[in-house]
Structure formats: structure tokens, C-alpha cells
Amino acid sequence: MTDQNENEQQPAAAVDDSATTEAKGFEPLTVAYERLRHSTDSAELSEFARRPLPDRANQAAFSRATALLEAVAGNRHTPVEDRVFLATTMPFPNVLVKLSEDPEASVRQAVAANEDDKNWLVGRLTKDPVPAVRDHALRNKRTSWKMRLEGAQDPTADAETLDYLGSLGTEREEGAPAVLASMVRRAVALNPNTSQSMLQKLANDPSQEVRNALTQR
Structure with missing residues (x-):
């Protein structure tokens, strides 16, 4: 009987150990944000930029992912092509604002053409010092x-x-x-x-x- 009880308890113990390990590996949002914001690992940043977003039904995971994308977008170690990808595809104001201040004109141009922009953001890009950025902003239906x-x-x-x-x-x-x-x-x-x-x-x-x-x- 004793051996049987011990065997029955093992799966529960294994689950507890797995949960503890997972909890230890979880980064609080502020910690993960700062790590990505200052990361020099271009491969990690690129992978995160291209990672599919969680389902919106999982609000906590979705909000976390979009918040962390802001850190990735604002990090100059994120490859330019990935910043352009985010500027082209993202509808989130917090991400687009970061990218609208990017030193690379190609990134700002992609933001200027993004029709998910808020009108105040695309309006700001109509004053960009680079003509191509201004032109794309003026052709944006949000202007x-x-x-x-x-x-x-x-x-x-x-x-x-x-x-x-x-x-x-x-x-x-x-x-x-x-x-x-x-x-x-x-x-x-x-x-x-x-x-x-x-x-x-x-x-x-x-x-x-x-x-x-x-x-x-």
C-alpha cells in the first residue's frame, strides 16, 4: 500500500517541479522590456520582431508581446529590415511612435506609408527632413x-x-x-x-x- 501511494503521488510532484521551473524562467514585463531595449543580440531581436503575436483572446499575453515590441522597435541593434517590417505591419501606436523617430529614413518612410497610423503621427512625418518620407506621409489616407x-x-x-x-x-x-x-x-x-x-x-x-x-x- 505504501509503495502504491508513493507512486500515485509522483505525477503531482513532477507537475509541481515543472511549474516551479517555469516560474523561475519567467521575466517580469519591466525586466524583459529593459533587457530587450538594451540588448545587442541582433539575432534575438530579429526573432522577436518576426514572432507571431499571441491571440488577442489571451489579453495578458497579447499586451505583453506588444509592449515588448516597443522595446525591440526602439533598439538600434534590431536589424533595419526588421524595423522596416515592424513599421510596415504593426498597427500599434506605441511601436509606430518609436519607429517614427528611427535614424534610418527607410524605417520612417515605412511608418509614413502605414495606414494604421494615427493622423497626428502621419502629420508629424509630413514635416520630416527627408523628401521621400514627407511624400509617403502626404499620400497616406490618414493625413x-x-x-x-x-x-x-x-x-x-x-x-x-x-x-x-x-x-x-x-x-x-x-x-x-x-x-x-x-x-x-x-x-x-x-x-x-x-x-x-x-x-x-x-x-x-x-x-x-x-x-x-x-x-x-
Whole structure:
């Protein structure tokens, strides 16, 4: 009887030992965050950046993973291609804010093009010192009309971006607020960098104000 009781108790003891080992290996969130934030192990950081997120139904695990991605995104030892991947695919503001401050223009450009951005974040990127970043931000549907107008007025804006802005409310976003879209197209008509092909389109613009702006060039 004694031997049988001892054998019956062994599985429970084994489970307890396993749980203790797992508990010892678990890092509190703040500890794991600081470790990843200061890690110089590019391979570990890359693996974490590409790791599938837990199911949202597991709220605790999901929140932990997204919080730790912020640390990975802000670590310059995370390979650039992985930072671009995060900037392109992540919808989380805490991660995107970190990446929007990245010294690599390609990372900021990916954030600027991410349509999960908050409008204030993509608006900030319309002021980026690198033209390609500004251009991608201005073409993002999250960009406010105020930022679009300022972009259309920018004397350093390139012709491709002005082509995009000049089509708002007509060829693109046909349901856009008519007055705001017209103001942007009018600014494009006045911008010295606007292409000849776009000027020809604006000459037939449905807005009289846009057409009149062409005579002011």
C-alpha cells in the first residue's frame, strides 16, 4: 500500500517541479522590456520582431508581446529590415511612435506609408527632413486636410506627390469634402513644381477657383 501511494503521488510532484521551473524562467514585463531595449543580440531581436503575436483572446499575453515590441522597435541593434517590417505591419501606436523617430529614413518612410497610423503621427512625418518620407506621409489616407494643404503649398514638394494631391476630390477620394479638396488642388495649381500634365488636368477642374489659380502662375 505504501509503495502504491508513493507512486500515485509522483505525477503531482513532477507537475509541481515543472511549474516551479517555469516560474523561475519567467521575466517580469519591466525586466524583459529593459533587457530587450538594451540588448545587442541582433539575432534575438530579429526573432522577436518576426514572432507571431499571441491571440488577442489571451489579453495578458497579447499586451505583453506588444509592449515588448516597443522595446525591440526602439533598439538600434534590431536589424533595419526588421524595423522596416515592424513599421510596415504593426498597427500599434506605441511601436509606430518609436519607429517614427528611427535614424534610418527607410524605417520612417515605412511608418509614413502605414495606414494604421494615427493622423497626428502621419502629420508629424509630413514635416520630416527627408523628401521621400514627407511624400509617403502626404499620400497616406490618414493625413489631415490641413497637412495636405501645407504639402501642396510646399515649394520643395516633388511632381509625383503634387500629382497625387492634385487628384484629390476628383480622381481620388471622390467623396472628399469639396471645399477642402478644392483648396488643395488650387494650391497644387499654384505650386511651381507641378507637372505640365497635372496643370492640363487642373485647367478642366470642376472648381472655378482652381481654374482661376492657373492664370495666376
